[in-house]
Amino acid sequence: MSQAVPTSPPKLRPNESFLGQALRRFRRHKLAQAGLVVLILLALMAIFAPALTPYTFDGQDPALLGQPTPPSLKHPMGTDQLGRDNATRILYGARVSLLVGLSSALVATLLGTLIGALSGFYGGWIDTALMRFTDMVLSIPVLPLVIALSGFLRPSLGLLVLIIGGLGWMSTARLVRSQFLSLRSREYVEASRALGGSNARIMFRHILPNALGPIVVSTTLAVGGAILLESALSFFGLGVQPPTPTWGNLLNGSSDWLETAPWLAAFPGLFILITVLSVNFLGDGLRDALDPRL
Amino acid sequence: MNFPLYLARRILSSIPLLLGVSILLYGVLHLAPGGPLDVYADNPSVSPEALKNLERELGLDQPVPVQYLRWLGALLRGEWGYSIRSGRPVGLDISERIGPTLILGGSAFTLALLVALPLGILSALRRYSALDYSFTFLSFLGISMPIFWLALMLQALFAVRLHLLPSAGLETIGDGSFLDRLRHLILPACILAVANIASWGRFVRSSMLDVLGLDYIRTARAKGLSERVVVYRHALRNALVPVITIIALDFAGILSGAVVTETIFAWPGMGRLFIEAMNGRDYPVLMALLMIGSLALIATNVLTDLVYSLVDPRIRYE
Numbered sequence: 001m002s003q004a005v006p007t008s009p010p011k012l013r014p015n016e017s018f019l020g021q022a023l024r025r026f027r028r029h030k031l032a033q034a035g036l037v038v039l040i041l042l043a044l045m046a047i048f049a050p051a052l053t054p055y056t057f058d059g060q061d062p063a064l065l066g067q068p069t070p071p072s073l074k075h076p077m078g079t080d081q082l083g084r085d086n087a088t089r090i091l092y093g094a095r096v097s098l099l100v101g102l103s104s105a106l107v108a109t110l111l112g113t114l115i116g117a118l119s120g121f122y123g124g125w126i127d128t129a130l131m132r133f134t135d136m137v138l139s140i141p142v143l144p145l146v147i148a149l150s151g152f153l154r155p156s157l158g159l160l161v162l163i164i165g166g167l168g169w170m171s172t173a174r175l176v177r178s179q180f181l182s183l184r185s186r187e188y189v190e191a192s193r194a195l196g197g198s199n200a201r202i203m204f205r206h207i208l209p210n211a212l213g214p215i216v217v218s219t220t221l222a223v224g225g226a227i228l229l230e231s232a233l234s235f236f237g238l239g240v241q242p243p244t245p246t247w248g249n250l251l252n253g254s255s256d257w258l259e260t261a262p263w264l265a266a267f268p269g270l271f272i273l274i275t276v277l278s279v280n281f282l283g284d285g286l287r288d289a290l291d292p293r294l
Numbered sequence: 295m296n297f298p299l300y301l302a303r304r305i306l307s308s309i310p311l312l313l314g315v316s317i318l319l320y321g322v323l324h325l326a327p328g329g330p331l332d333v334y335a336d337n338p339s340v341s342p343e344a345l346k347n348l349e350r351e352l353g354l355d356q357p358v359p360v361q362y363l364r365w366l367g368a369l370l371r372g373e374w375g376y377s378i379r380s381g382r383p384v385g386l387d388i389s390e391r392i393g394p395t396l397i398l399g400g401s402a403f404t405l406a407l408l409v410a411l412p413l414g415i416l417s418a419l420r421r422y423s424a425l426d427y428s429f430t431f432l433s434f435l436g437i438s439m440p441i442f443w444l445a446l447m448l449q450a451l452f453a454v455r456l457h458l459l460p461s462a463g464l465e466t467i468g469d470g471s472f473l474d475r476l477r478h479l480i481l482p483a484c485i486l487a488v489a490n491i492a493s494w495g496r497f498v499r500s501s502m503l504d505v506l507g508l509d510y511i512r513t514a515r516a517k518g519l520s521e522r523v524v525v526y527r528h529a530l531r532n533a534l535v536p537v538i539t540i541i542a543l544d545f546a547g548i549l550s551g552a553v554v555t556e557t558i559f560a561w562p563g564m565g566r567l568f569i570e571a572m573n574g575r576d577y578p579v580l581m582a583l584l585m586i587g588s589l590a591l592i593a594t595n596v597l598t599d600l601v602y603s604l605v606d607p608r609i610r611y612e
Contacts, residue, residue, distance in 0.1 A: 138591075139311060139591050147568075235442050236557065269443030269444075277434060
């Protein structure tokens with residue numbers, strides 16, 4: 001697919017480094033920069049959550065027990081039925097949601113890169129075996145399987161990351177394989193081999209850095225997918241369990257109050273939407289910047 | 295090599311693929327700790343002996359590979375086994391649920407196509423226009439949308455606040471007229487359509503742009519053909535080929551979308567059956583649903599190859 005946000009065709013400028021070019025292309029993509037700023041702000045908010053709010057995520061105000069209260073000056077996003085400050089819970093929820101999203105995408109990328117690199121570099125039966133396996137996992141309806149596994153295992157945070165990442169590496173594997181296939185016969189690979197470079201050295205020191213652009217792009221987009229998946233699982237009560245707040249399980253708790261307190265459901269979802277939207281814009285900008293073949 | 299031979303080879307090669315998928319799924323589901331009889335474990339009226347008997351009757355005392363071979367053997371004779379929860383044949387359980395899912399999925403996909411196709415084409419024709427930019431932004435919004443949240447919000451607005459539409463279910467009990475069913479269908483179908491509109495629209499747009507840049511389009515214009523004919527007769531037909539693949543694969547993946555949407559809207563289809571089976575550890579039903587989902591994906595892949603070769607004479611199969 002070609003780039004999603006239209007940009008004018010690049011002019012040729014000689015004597016510019018790859019990174020310089022990438023940076024210039026990225027700076028043209030205003031939405032990607034906006035996305036990056038929003039993500040940095042969100043990350044800072046998540047990291048400094050305790051300093052940003054006078055409440056704790058499970059601290060209850062006995063005076064507000066029983067009914068959710070609407071947004072007010074003291075509680076800008078209201079409180080839930082247990083008298084807990086909603087804004088604080090969303091702030092702390094950002095920690096888990098962002099962490100799970102990032103680490104799942106990293107797990108998927110590491111797995112996919114390893115499988116794709118071995119497959120593309122060695123070819124032959126290794127390639128055949130690994131790609132058949134990839135085809136197999138690609139033929140499974142992944143979302144139902146992830147839901148079933150989470151339902152069975154009631155996973156901890158780490159296991160949840162492994163489940164989401166472990167079923168999301170296939171497109172990266174195919175991407176990295178095709179990169180390795182096209183790069184493995186380049187002259188610098190021959191040169192390294194002639195100098196006695198080991199296979200591992202050629203794969204990870206010479207070929208991988210040249211394939212990094214598309215990998216970075218696909219990792220970025222995978223973060224968005226992982227955040228959506230985690231929030232869907234937690235929304236169904238299958239992901240991260242309360243009292244640890246995540247955006248998904250905050251939504252789960254709020255669906256009973258749609259009639260009387262719709263703001264409880266509105267805010268966590270808005271945060272998910274804004275985060276994933278920013279990730280996708282950033283990914284699109286990175287694609288324009290790092291993947292110039294399009 | 296001629297086409298029927300290619301097709302035969304593709305179909306033959308899907309058999310080991312399906313076999314592999316079945317081993318993977320069976321292993322992953324059954325090796326997770328716990329089992330379908332856990333619900334009785336804390337029930338004092340079910341004695342341990344009765345539990346043992348039940349276990350033996352259901353074959354759950356056997357090692358997982360033996361259970362798998364038995365399941366596979368039955369499947370090859372056309373038997374999906376019996377649901378652990380209802381005791382009925384799995385095929386019967388599923389056949390009751392397939393209709394609602396197809397109705398929901400079918401209307402959602404029709405709706406998505408009716409919106410995505412014109413939007414994608416217009417966007418491509420007026421590249422860099424205000425319409426193009428707004429469509430691109432909206433499609434990003436659609437792709438980034440947590441659809442379960444959108445479902446909640448629309449329920450809150452249209453069902454709870456405005457009382458315009460029913461919030462869940464297939465029909466009002468005691469009503470069930472066509473109009474009543476249609477009103478129940480609107481919200482879930484729209485929700486299921488949102489993500490598809492966004493991704494298909496973007497795909498139509500980029501596919502149109504690819505084709506519009508080709509030489510034969512310039513030739514068509516140079517011949518003096520009207521823009522209408524160039525766009526709809528010459529460009530669109532070729533641009534739609536890759537789009538069909540995506541749409542077909544998305545339709546084959548309908549189970550994934552159905553699981554979320556049907557659960558939120560209490561829609562009695564295959565997706566909700568999946569969740570019910572998951573909660574009851576109903577392995578035969580889970581396996582059947584997942585295998586049907588995989589079969590649909592694999593078959594669609596073969597089918598779209600076939601369609602490609604029929605519409606695009608440049609493609610040769612070796």
